[in-house]
Amino acid sequence: xxxxxxxxxxxxxxxxxxxxxxxxxxxxxxxxxxxxxxxxxxxxxxxxxxxxxxxxxxxxxxxxxxxxxxxxxxxxxxxxxxxxxxxxxxxxxxxxxxxxxxxxxxxxxxxxxxxxxxxxxxxxxxxxxxxxxxxxxxxxxxxxxxxxxxxxxxxxxxxxxxxxxxxxxxxxxxxxxxxxxxxxxxxxxxxxxxxxxxxxxxxxxxxxxxxxxxxxxxxxxxxxxxxxxxxxxxxxxxxxxxxxxxxxxxxxxxxxxxxxxxxxxxxxxxxxxxxxxxxxxxxxxxxxxxxxxxxxxxxxxxxxxxxxxxxxxxxxxxxxxxxxxxxxxxxxxxxxxxxxxxxxxxxxxxxxxxxxxxxxxxxxxxxxxxxxxxxxxxxxxxxxxxxxxxxxxxxxxxxxxxxxxxxxxxxxxxxxxxxxx
Amino acid sequence: xxxxxxxxxxxxxxxxxxxxxxxxxxxxxxxxxxxxxxxxxxxxxxxxxxxxxxxxxxxxxxxxxxxxxxxxxxxxxxxxxxxxxxxxxxxxxxxxxxxxxxxxxxxxxxxxxxxxxxxxxxxxxxxxxxxxxxxxxxxxxxxxxxxxxxxxxxxxxxxxxxxxxxxxxxxxxxxxxxxxxxxxxxxxxxxxxxxxxxxxxxxxxxxxxxxxxxxxxxxxxxxxxxxxxxxxxxxxxxxxxxxxxxxxxxxxxxxxxxxxxxxxxxxxxxxxxxxxxxxxxxxxxxxxxxxxxxxxxxxxxxxxxxxxxxxxxxxxxxxxxxxxxxxxxxxxxxxxxxxxxxxxxxxxxxxxxxxxxxxxxxxxxxxxxxxxxxxxxxxxxxxxxxxxxxxxxxxxxxxxxxxxxxxxxxxxxxxxxxxxx
Numbered sequence: 001x002x003x004x005x006x007x008x009x010x011x012x013x014x015x016x017x018x019x020x021x022x023x024x025x026x027x028x029x030x031x032x033x034x035x036x037x038x039x040x041x042x043x044x045x046x047x048x049x050x051x052x053x054x055x056x057x058x059x060x061x062x063x064x065x066x067x068x069x070x071x072x073x074x075x076x077x078x079x080x081x082x083x084x085x086x087x088x089x090x091x092x093x094x095x096x097x098x099x100x101x102x103x104x105x106x107x108x109x110x111x112x113x114x115x116x117x118x119x120x121x122x123x124x125x126x127x128x129x130x131x132x133x134x135x136x137x138x139x140x141x142x143x144x145x146x147x148x149x150x151x152x153x154x155x156x157x158x159x160x161x162x163x164x165x166x167x168x169x170x171x172x173x174x175x176x177x178x179x180x181x182x183x184x185x186x187x188x189x190x191x192x193x194x195x196x197x198x199x200x201x202x203x204x205x206x207x208x209x210x211x212x213x214x215x216x217x218x219x220x221x222x223x224x225x226x227x228x229x230x231x232x233x234x235x236x237x238x239x240x241x242x243x244x245x246x247x248x249x250x251x252x253x254x255x256x257x258x259x260x261x262x263x264x265x266x267x268x269x270x271x272x273x274x275x276x277x278x279x280x281x282x283x284x285x286x287x288x289x290x291x292x293x294x295x296x297x298x299x300x301x302x303x304x305x306x307x308x309x310x311x312x313x314x315x316x317x318x319x320x321x322x323x324x325x326x327x328x329x330x331x332x333x334x335x336x337x338x339x340x341x342x343x344x345x346x347x348x349x350x351x352x353x354x355x356x357x358x359x360x361x362x363x364x365x366x367x368x369x370x371x372x373x374x375x376x377x378x379x380x381x382x383x384x385x386x387x388x389x390x391x392x393x394x395x396x397x398x399x400x401x402x403x404x405x406x407x408x409x410x411x412x413x414x415x416x417x418x419x420x421x
Numbered sequence: 422x423x424x425x426x427x428x429x430x431x432x433x434x435x436x437x438x439x440x441x442x443x444x445x446x447x448x449x450x451x452x453x454x455x456x457x458x459x460x461x462x463x464x465x466x467x468x469x470x471x472x473x474x475x476x477x478x479x480x481x482x483x484x485x486x487x488x489x490x491x492x493x494x495x496x497x498x499x500x501x502x503x504x505x506x507x508x509x510x511x512x513x514x515x516x517x518x519x520x521x522x523x524x525x526x527x528x529x530x531x532x533x534x535x536x537x538x539x540x541x542x543x544x545x546x547x548x549x550x551x552x553x554x555x556x557x558x559x560x561x562x563x564x565x566x567x568x569x570x571x572x573x574x575x576x577x578x579x580x581x582x583x584x585x586x587x588x589x590x591x592x593x594x595x596x597x598x599x600x601x602x603x604x605x606x607x608x609x610x611x612x613x614x615x616x617x618x619x620x621x622x623x624x625x626x627x628x629x630x631x632x633x634x635x636x637x638x639x640x641x642x643x644x645x646x647x648x649x650x651x652x653x654x655x656x657x658x659x660x661x662x663x664x665x666x667x668x669x670x671x672x673x674x675x676x677x678x679x680x681x682x683x684x685x686x687x688x689x690x691x692x693x694x695x696x697x698x699x700x701x702x703x704x705x706x707x708x709x710x711x712x713x714x715x716x717x718x719x720x721x722x723x724x725x726x727x728x729x730x731x732x733x734x735x736x737x738x739x740x741x742x743x744x745x746x747x748x749x750x751x752x753x754x755x756x757x758x759x760x761x762x763x764x765x766x767x768x769x770x771x772x773x774x775x776x777x778x779x780x781x782x783x784x785x786x787x788x789x790x791x792x793x794x795x796x797x798x799x800x801x802x803x804x805x806x807x808x809x810x811x812x813x814x815x816x817x818x819x820x821x822x823x824x825x826x827x828x829x830x831x832x833x834x835x836x837x838x839x840x841x842x
Contacts, residue, residue: 067787068789069785069787069789069794069798070789070790070791070793070794070797070798071789071790074740074742074793075740103783103786106783107783107784110783264731267731267732267734267735268731268734268797269734270734270735272735273735293798296797297793297794297797297798298784298797298798298800299784300800307728307731310685310688310689310728311688311732313688313689313690313691314688314691314693314694319495319496321495360829361829362524362527362528362531362825362828362829363528363719363720364490365524365829365832365833366488366490366832366833366835366836366837367833368489368490368491368492368493369491369492370491372491372495372718373490373491373718376491376689376717376718376719377490377491377714377718377719379719379721379800379801379802380800380801380802381800381801381802381818397802397818404783407783408781408782408783408786411786411787412786412787412788414787415787416787
């Protein structure tokens with residue numbers, strides 16, 4: 001399907017300037033940006049009232065956990081995880097993860113996320129949901145268990161082979177965290193990652209307690225243990241990174257490690273809040289994530305952008321700019337996932353993952369600083385068109401080619417059965 | 422017009438239980454709650470898929486400042502106010518305030534605010550906008566000027582006389598803040614408030630600098646100066662209240678003073694963040710506000726509810742519950758404005774100010790803790806019906822009886838002319 005978007009206000013994210021352009025999408029690619037409009041199209045969209053920008057890249061989530069949203073009381077990370085989430089997770093079966101993933105993907109599509117990095121289990125179910133709904137993802141199996149099973153690593157490797165060269169799905173290895181995977185297990189994972197050339201997705205220094213326990217056990221920080229285990233020889237996405245020493249930051253900067261800031265989740269679980277400028281000013285690649293809907297409790301990157309802008313005022317060493325945060329939500333995410341020459345910008349020959357936002361309404365008029373307006377004043381419903389890999393999936397509040405009612409009904413049924421199990 | 426809402430999930434805010442009820446609205450009043458449905462109606466709404474609750478009360482805003490949204494750079498309160506906002510305000514004319522008010526009211530209606538407390542000038546323009554658009558408000562003239570003019574107080578009093586016994590508009594007196602009105606001026610305002618029995622709306626201890634300057638000038642805290650001036654002999658709404666001593670809290674508790682928490686604005690202007698439980702646990706009436714759209718930059722009470730829940734995790738002495746924050750956004754606001762036997766609850770013989778929220782969608786399913794879902798997982802677009810004083814004003818994304826396009830066009834024109842003036 002070929003789409004011509006005419007006369008739109010393009011924020012390509014190559015710079016912070018908004019240009020009037022036509023965009024021609026041929027099959028899954030952005031094939032032309034400029035003034036011409038003499039292209040054969042199946043669908044033409046008048047872009048004149050919209051700001052068009054790259055779709056958001058949610059660089060850390062556990063999408064199937066949408067099933068557990070607003071389950072359990074208000075509490076901290078460890079109590080929430082051990083007393084409420086784990087007992088439910090122990091009862092999960094593959095089809096639960098399939099419906100949980102579809103439920104989360106619905107919310108991500110309507111809020112402008114076109115690609116996400118996921119860590120969970122029954123990964124083939126999440127991948128199947130992504131392929132059916134046409135969303136891009138990097139999926140890693142969470143590698144954590146009391147006995148540090150080798151089987152889980154092998155399962156993750158087999159899953160990676162299955163999706164090699166897939167147009168939408170990349171696969172990584174997901175050693176969960178320093179408190180759930182020991183040094184020996186991390187070494188094994190690192191070896192497999194090297195052998196199969198797979199990226200890594202971890203949780204890192206999310207709470208002060210995680211660091212304290214790690215020092216007690218290893219006399220090293222979590223970052224130092226991951227480095228010692230060889231994990232950072234591989235391209236790595238590290239979620240959270242709130243409690244990092246200067247030495248930790250040097251290690252991260254010296255390796256191909258990106259930090260994912262998850263503002264809502266860090267607040268919801270009382271974990272703390274990242275000093276963002278401290279990382280950005282060292283040249284570390286920082287991207288943005290929602291974490292799961294059960295510690296957030298949304299999957300909206302717009303919400304994370306706004307929360308980052310607002311709350312960083314009290315936690316960053318200097319004010320963060322709108323463009324910096326928009327980069328975190330787009331091109332920096334693409335860099336973290338290793339797909340930055342494919343998505344994260346609107347550019348010729350890039351994949352057509354883009355969103356179109358209405359700025360001509362009561363929450364954006366009168367027009368002043370447009371990037372500021374985008375970060376502080378956008379409601380999710382201002383997102384009018386969402387295109388992933390050249391396919392229009394959402395327009396004016398309606399999904400296209402996705403049976404959302406079926407997903408909603410089954411998600412509720414699946415959860416009711418799970419609780420009763 | 423009589424409206425029958427059938428079979429809805431009612432959160433009356435009298436307690437935190439959700440009951441299945443029919444609601445019968447006769448003219449501007451809630452005339453019946455229960456199982457009966459044999460009433461003559463002009464409009465019937467199937468409420469079975471909605472949670473119905475009292476409309477939000479935005480207890481501190483400057484609605485006409487929606488014109489200045491995203492104007493000026495990221496900076497602190499005083500720089501923002503003195504270098505960017507005041508120079509524009511000096512050029513404002515009445516019709517600018519009229520359109521700025523209508524613009525802000527549009528956003529408030531679509532995000533479920535049914536009543537607000539405003540402080541600004543050209544108040545009759547704001548009142549006219551409220552009457553035309555059918556929204557409830559308490560409006561105070563901001564009383565602040567280099568020479569502390571008596572004229573402004575008299576103008577505020579004349580405005581109050583004009584709207585005495587109005588069904589939608591109440592009027593207060595608005596001594597702006599300790600740093601813009603001196604002790605002598607505050608005494609005069611207090612005398613007028615006593616004579617005409619008018620409530621007061623102030624800014625109080627918004628920043629550490631405000632407190633420091635006040636101590637330097639008066640050797641007293643702002644709260645102590647306001648008390649000394651007699652301001653608290655009158656019912657008072659005090660916005661912000663971030664930096665209050667124990668003695669300040671005793672004074673507030675000992676008088677009819679409500680504190681308005683403005684989380685987004687306090688973050689946006691790097692002012693700090695309220696320790697909410699410290700006030701709630703003393704039994705102080707705390708309500709919720711957006712402040713103006715130009716220091717927020719939204720007018721959504723749902724956003725303030727969510728931000729309060731999230732950010733309080735790091736700033737409150739104990740976890741805040743969903744029900745506490747929902748009370749702040751409804752009945753506590755009604756108490757602050759002195760209209761708590763009229764609105765703030767859904768109750769027979771109360772005014773019909775209510776909102777209906779769709780919880781059967783991808784961001785709320787599966788259903789777990791519904792109040793938590795309401796606070797953490799609701800998008801503004803989930804608001805499907807907004808009724809104020811018995812009149813349906815907004816349904817399924819469309820305004821009813823309001824020409825929103827005309828308001829948007831004129832707001833942009835008004836702002837362009839203002840900048841060029």
